[in-house]
Amino acid sequence: MAQYSFYRPWAAASWIPLDQFRREMDTLFDRFGGAPARPGDWRGVFPAVNLYETVDAYHLTAELPGVEPGEIHLSMEGSTIVLEGERKIDYASQEETSLHRREREGGAFRRAFELPAAVDADQVEATHRNGVLMLRLPKTAEAKPRQISVRAS
């Protein structure tokens, strides 16, 4: 297992206009698997994940280049989704091969996310294409916003 790490801190993250969002989300969005060094410090934990919301679902995307779909295991417990697996990079078994540069790392990963609202575990759809995992996590009927019509009296 490679001992060196290529993690570099994110440059002053002006690119996320979500800082206030994130602070809010951190209370709702626990990263048990990531075991952040500081609360809200998700940086450098593999795989990097983005979360989006629509009226009726959450969409979670993760960059998992080089991971076979069969090596990704997903499970749900309550509103927590667990993503685990292994990224296999094995050059040692190749004969007469020397490594000139090594930036890609292999190994096991596990991350868990608690979603902000309840989702229907039976209806979760997962696709893995071109090294990107996409999950559609539909909200339960109770978690969806409802329109309340205002009647004139």
Place this chain on the structure above:
Amino acid sequence: MDERLRAREKQELPEESTRPGLVFRPDIDILENRDGFVIYADLPGADDKSVEVRFERGMLMLDARPATDLEPSWTPLHAEYRLGSYHREFRVSEDIDPDGVVAKMSNGVLELSLPRSAERRPRMIQVQAG
């Protein structure tokens, strides 16, 4: 010992200014074997059609412009990575045969095989009994 796999921050290329959107420098591994070199590049989101590999004046240029699957209706709640294209250049050894370069995409990883020209490959010399 912390064996947890870590994600690297995508390295943005500051000099890229003529294209729209962000351009990242993909993570790579470079191996050398008897036949030549093999480069692996992480290009998550890219398929074989969105990757371009050019060999020009001793430089190997790698470009990828992945299509995004995001819908405009999706509201971002949490972002750990950014989306954009990829670019990286390699100065390639003179003994590489440009016509023999083979590029393959699998699960968002590019595998580039750069074979040595036949005359530059190591050869075994038979030692004959005299």
